[in-house]
């Protein structure tokens with residue numbers, strides 16, 4: 617019996633069930649255990665505006681360490697870049713759409729928003745980059761799980777919200793997706809659209825059972841992204857976007873470090889590399905961003 621630990625949100629449960637189905641298909645018996653995390657508790661409270669590193673993963677890792685569960689399924693972008701060495705990412709399945717989506721019942725695309733339009737997003741990464749393109753917009757703090765945010769959007773609290781396309785697809789809530797942003801306009805979060813299966817590093821049997829779920833080019837891309845993010849010292853609360861894409865000729869990587877007022881955005885693109893390792897690619901992008909002054913921006917943002 618393989619026990620999967622998952623947060624209780626609809627998205628987390630979809631993801632856990634998705635992996636459970638794959639494991640059952642490979643002949644395993646599987647059970648899912650719901651674990652409430654600090655992040656879940658904070659989303660339920662009004663003063664939820666401080667981000668704690670690992671707030672969606674801490675209690676799940678404790679269950680893993682105690683042997684109450686055998687693996688955890690995470691949205692990779694919620695997993696801190698540095699894992700405790702007693703854990704490891706056993707598999708990264710094939711990534712789905714990494715882009716951010718413009719979601720609105722009323723406006724057919726981001727540029728169609730009226731002057732002063734209200735956009736709901738609490739993500740500094742999304743706010744900063746979109747403000748760069750449209751300084752006139754009003755960005756409104758907007759929290760809660762995907763369903764809550766869609767409901768508040770439907771009630772007219774804001775004109776549009778920005779969400780990861782992947783989450784909306786998994787939940788089958790694509791009806792208000794009007795546009796998927798090019799990563800050059802709104803660079804996604806490192807690891808967005810990818811899942812990570814975390815296990816105890818010493819659980820060799822489990823590592824072997826999960827190996828078939830790993831997707832090599834997805835792992836390469838998100839490793840490059842997370843390496844760059846770690847080198848820039850970023851968690852999920854800093855306005856950093858990193859996106860690596862696999863092409864038949866090699867990998868391209870793009871990075872953005874933005875100031876919250878949208879004033880400055882640094883962008884670097886390596887085009888279709890095949891010689892470098894994922895770590896090298898990520899480190900070189902981070903070094904170039906730092907050379908261009910990203911360090912000062914990040915210091916000011918902290």
Ligand SMILES: NCc1[nH]cc(CCC(=O)O)c1CC(=O)O
Nearest residue numbers: 691694779780782783808809810
């Ligand atoms: N921070 C919450 C979160 N974590 C993962 C996803 C979406 C799925 C994914 O990116 O894999 C979301 C919602 C969102 O950002 O819209």
